[in-house]
Amino acid sequence: MTDEAQNPPEALLDGTVQIRNLSKAFPNVQALTDVSMDIRPGEILAFMGENGAGKSTLLKILNGDYQPDSGTITLDGQRIAFSNPRDAHRAGIRVIYQEPEIIPGVDVAENIWVGELPKRFGLLHRRRMDELVRQNLREYGFEDILPTHLMGDELSSAQRQLVEIMRALKSGVRVLALDEPTSSLTDEEVERLFVLVRRLRDEGVAIIYVSHRINEILRLCDRVAILRDGRLITVKPAAELNESEIVRLMVGRELSDVFQRNRAGAEREVLRVEGLYSNWHDNVSMHINAGEVVGFAGLVGAGRTELAKVIFGEYPRNGGRIYLEGQSVNIRRPDDAISKGIGFAPEDRKREGLVLIRSVLENASLAILKRLSWLHFVRRRLERSIVSGFIERLRVRTPSLEQEAGKLSGGNQQKVVLARWLAAKPKLLILDEPTRGIDVGAKAEIYRLVDDLANEGLAIMFISSELPELLGLADRIYVMQNGRITGELSGASATEEAVLELAMTEKTSTALPGSVTPTLEGSTL
Ligand SMILES: Nc1ncnc2c1ncn2[C@@H]1O[C@H](COP(=O)(O)OP(=O)(O)OP(=O)(O)O)[C@@H](O)[C@H]1O
Numbered sequence: 001m002t003d004e005a006q007n008p009p010e011a012l013l014d015g016t017v018q019i020r021n022l023s024k025a026f027p028n029v030q031a032l033t034d035v036s037m038d039i040r041p042g043e044i045l046a047f048m049g050e051n052g053a054g055k056s057t058l059l060k061i062l063n064g065d066y067q068p069d070s071g072t073i074t075l076d077g078q079r080i081a082f083s084n085p086r087d088a089h090r091a092g093i094r095v096i097y098q099e100p101e102i103i104p105g106v107d108v109a110e111n112i113w114v115g116e117l118p119k120r121f122g123l124l125h126r127r128r129m130d131e132l133v134r135q136n137l138r139e140y141g142f143e144d145i146l147p148t149h150l151m152g153d154e155l156s157s158a159q160r161q162l163v164e165i166m167r168a169l170k171s172g173v174r175v176l177a178l179d180e181p182t183s184s185l186t187d188e189e190v191e192r193l194f195v196l197v198r199r200l201r202d203e204g205v206a207i208i209y210v211s212h213r214i215n216e217i218l219r220l221c222d223r224v225a226i227l228r229d230g231r232l233i234t235v236k237p238a239a240e241l242n243e244s245e246i247v248r249l250m251v252g253r254e255l256s257d258v259f260q261r262n263r264a265g266a267e268r269e270v271l272r273v274e275g276l277y278s279n280w281h282d283n284v285s286m287h288i289n290a291g292e293v294v295g296f297a298g299l300v301g302a303g304r305t306e307l308a309k310v311i312f313g314e315y316p317r318n319g320g321r322i323y324l325e326g327q328s329v330n331i332r333r334p335d336d337a338i339s340k341g342i343g344f345a346p347e348d349r350k351r352e353g354l355v356l357i358r359s360v361l362e363n364a365s366l367a368i369l370k371r372l373s374w375l376h377f378v379r380r381r382l383e384r385s386i387v388s389g390f391i392e393r394l395r396v397r398t399p400s401l402e403q404e405a406g407k408l409s410g411g412n413q414q415k416v417v418l419a420r421w422l423a424a425k426p427k428l429l430i431l432d433e434p435t436r437g438i439d440v441g442a443k444a445e446i447y448r449l450v451d452d453l454a455n456e457g458l459a460i461m462f463i464s465s466e467l468p469e470l471l472g473l474a475d476r477i478y479v480m481q482n483g484r485i486t487g488e489l490s491g492a493s494a495t496e497e498a499v500l501e502l503a504m505t506e507k508t509s510t511a512l513p514g515s516v517t518p519t520l521e522g523s524t525l
């Protein structure tokens with residue numbers, strides 16, 4: 001590290017974080033190359049880039065989780081280098097990851113006051129701490145979170161993030177980074193988060209906001225930094241950018257015709273669900289034909305993921321019937337489902353899908369192992385070629401198939417789980433939010449794959465909260481609300497308005513407290 005970098009001539013003393021010539025390599029991966037940028041107080045700066053571009057790595061360096069190989073970071077003209085997150089927090093820099101680590105049994109108040117409790121309070125009682133926390137939460141408009149709520153099970157991931165932000169504020173944060181904070185939030189929770197983030201910006205905090213959602217970035221952020229392959233491509237005011245410009249800068253090429261839909265639409269029925277009851281469902285009936293992509297829309301909590309899990313044998317069915325290719329089937333465990341030709345790529349791929357310490361190859365081939373095991377000796381080679389084909393098509397950024405899955409970037413980990421199920425070639429493929437956390441270029445690739453698979457005769461159950469992709473990709477759409485199917489849309493009747501009507505009206509009051517959704521009495525269904 002050079003002396004001139006230690007005292008850069010243009011050193012800013014106003015709380016700006018100056019990053020100069022930062023590089024970081026992992027074995028076989030150059031994650032960051034010569035990145036220089038300023039992070040300014042009172043500004044929301046977006047980081048955008050494809051999966052594996054280096055966004056999280058940059059945040060982890062700021063947070064003291066990783067150390068750079070070269071380059072410098074200065075704050076108020078002072079060189080800073082963190083050997084661990086605690087150092088970073090002390091300097092006022094804090095990164096909130098999407099799924100904050102949870103210490104079991106710790107409640108909201110304890111979490112916010114963590115580390116400070118003995119010093120600030122001595123023998124002081126819990127009651128005072130609760131009162132302060134309650135005041136704090138109220139001040140920022142989060143009365144629904146109680147100081148005594150347990151961080152683990154009693155809070156949603158949105159609420160957990162908010163508590164982490166409160167905790168950062170408590171310790172005088174100056175630079176706050178959020179890594180894909182909204183990917184599992186409802187629209188309402190996103191709005192609440194935005195209000196909070198804007199307010200912190202106005203109070204002079206420097207905010208870094210990492211997301212794949214371009215419209216959110218354009219709405220929220222002041223400047224946008226675009227990374228590609230570990231290099232900073234540009235930093236521009238958001239006002240000078242539009243969606244297609246951002247995409248072009250991110251992927252370095254034009255993306256056209258994102259949605260394909262060349263399907264023949266076979267009549268052969270693959271899945272039929274009749275009068276299904278479960279702990280979550282009330283008389284659900286639907287069917288999916290071979291060669292069909294059937295979308296499932298609804299608000300978070302409508303019962304879509306649970307329906308997938310009942311079909312897959314992960315959750316119990318209390319009544320009704322499930323038919324596969326005309327045969328009534330009794331699927332009690334996921335193993336039954338897999339052996340009957342059902343594949344399921346779950347929404348929470350990190351927790352449910354991936355063995356982080358195993359290789360990319362092992363993870364991606366888990367589901368085809370059964371199919372290939374009779375050919376024991378050729379298995380390895382065959383497995384490799386099937387898997388590597390999908391890894392390539394999904395543009396998974398990995399140095400090799402032997403890489404530990406846990407060392408891939410978040411989006412690339414998700415692609416590995418998708419590759420697994422695509423490689424398994426089931427009859428029925430259930431995809432739950434398959435593009436969550438995935439960059440635009442790879443999204444287009446996934447849409448193309450889904451289209452190809454449908455053309456090859458797979459029946460595809462496609463659960464998504466992104467209406468444009470549902471409308472763009474699905475042949476038909478079932479809309480769910482409170483564990484029921486409230487309507488089926490296809491062709492010209494499948495519009496955003498129609499989906500929202502079916503997803504929100506009638507029983508809305510419980511789903512969206514305080515919302516101003518118009519009631520549509522006697523709506524089309
Ligand atoms: N601990 C690690 N060991 C080895 N390689 C790593 C490690 N952490 C990250 N990488 C690699 O560094 C590169 C950048 O990863 P990073 O997580 O920063 O990407 P990202 O931009 O956050 O992507 P995403 O949008 O998918 O979250 C990737 O190729 C990734 O595989």
Ligand SMILES: [Mg+2]
Pocket residue numbers: 055056057409410411
């Ligand atoms: Mg990341």
